[in-house]
Amino acid sequence: MTLFRLDASIRVEGSHSRALGDLVEHEWTQAHPGDEVVRRHLGTDPLPATAWADAVGGAFAAPEDRSPAQADAAALAAGLVDELVAADALLFAVPLYNFGVSQHFKTYVDLVITDPRMAAGVESAIAGKPAVLATVRGGAYGAGTPREGWDHATGWMRRILQDVWGLELHAVEEEFSLVGVNPALDQFADLAETIRADAARLASEHGRSLAARRRAA
Numbered sequence: 001m002t003l004f005r006l007d008a009s010i011r012v013e014g015s016h017s018r019a020l021g022d023l024v025e026h027e028w029t030q031a032h033p034g035d036e037v038v039r040r041h042l043g044t045d046p047l048p049a050t051a052w053a054d055a056v057g058g059a060f061a062a063p064e065d066r067s068p069a070q071a072d073a074a075a076l077a078a079g080l081v082d083e084l085v086a087a088d089a090l091l092f093a094v095p096l097y098n099f100g101v102s103q104h105f106k107t108y109v110d111l112v113i114t115d116p117r118m119a120a121g122v123e124s125a126i127a128g129k130p131a132v133l134a135t136v137r138g139g140a141y142g143a144g145t146p147r148e149g150w151d152h153a154t155g156w157m158r159r160i161l162q163d164v165w166g167l168e169l170h171a172v173e174e175e176f177s178l179v180g181v182n183p184a185l186d187q188f189a190d191l192a193e194t195i196r197a198d199a200a201r202l203a204s205e206h207g208r209s210l211a212a213r214r215r216a217a
Contacts, residue, residue: 001035004087008094008102010043016177020134020203021093027207042104055114081115089210090131101153127166130213132206138178170206174199
């Protein structure tokens with residue numbers, strides 16, 4: 001059994017999305033001790049920003065006519081998809097940055113989709129796999145808040161992972177992670193603590209569900 005885990009925070013220590021991912025992973029490893037966890041940390045080991053354009057350009061050329069950069073990009077995309085295909089379950093821990101998706105995760109998704117196994121018009125090579133998305137927002141963006149509708153990442157990630165890639169997706173979301181960092185949010189300290197505790201419980205539940213899903217498969 002293999003769990004593939006992707007992190008996209010630019011931080012390791014103090015990362016809230018990573019902390020949620022740790023809770024999911026803990027439940028997985030408790031149920032599958034000794035099984036492999038394959039990790040990819042896009043925040044600390046980002047993909048080349050030019051790889052997507054090279055992969056797209058190379059897709060319109062015969063393999064023997066591709067430039068070295070195009071060939072490298074195609075190989076990189078294939079390796080990324082290989083990781084997803086080989087895993088039994090998937091975990092994506094991705095924060096909201098500047099009201100949108102992490103640039104590192106966007107680059108990753110764009111590159112994955114250039115591989116023929118994940119291209120538009122074909123069934124995703126990972127359709128049906130169980131997955132968890134753990135995402136964190138520094139402020140609050142729900143209905144009735146001053147910044148309702150400013151979260152341009154979570155809906156997009158759900159669309160990609162669930163609707164485009166066909167994953168059996170469960171999500172856990174945490175808000176107000178900047179409480180204690182941004183003084184303007186100090187008044188929400190109690191609410192933030194409640195939200196954090198609820199998110200932690202849900203992350204653990206999703207981790208147990210992920211592990212149970214694989215045992216039953």
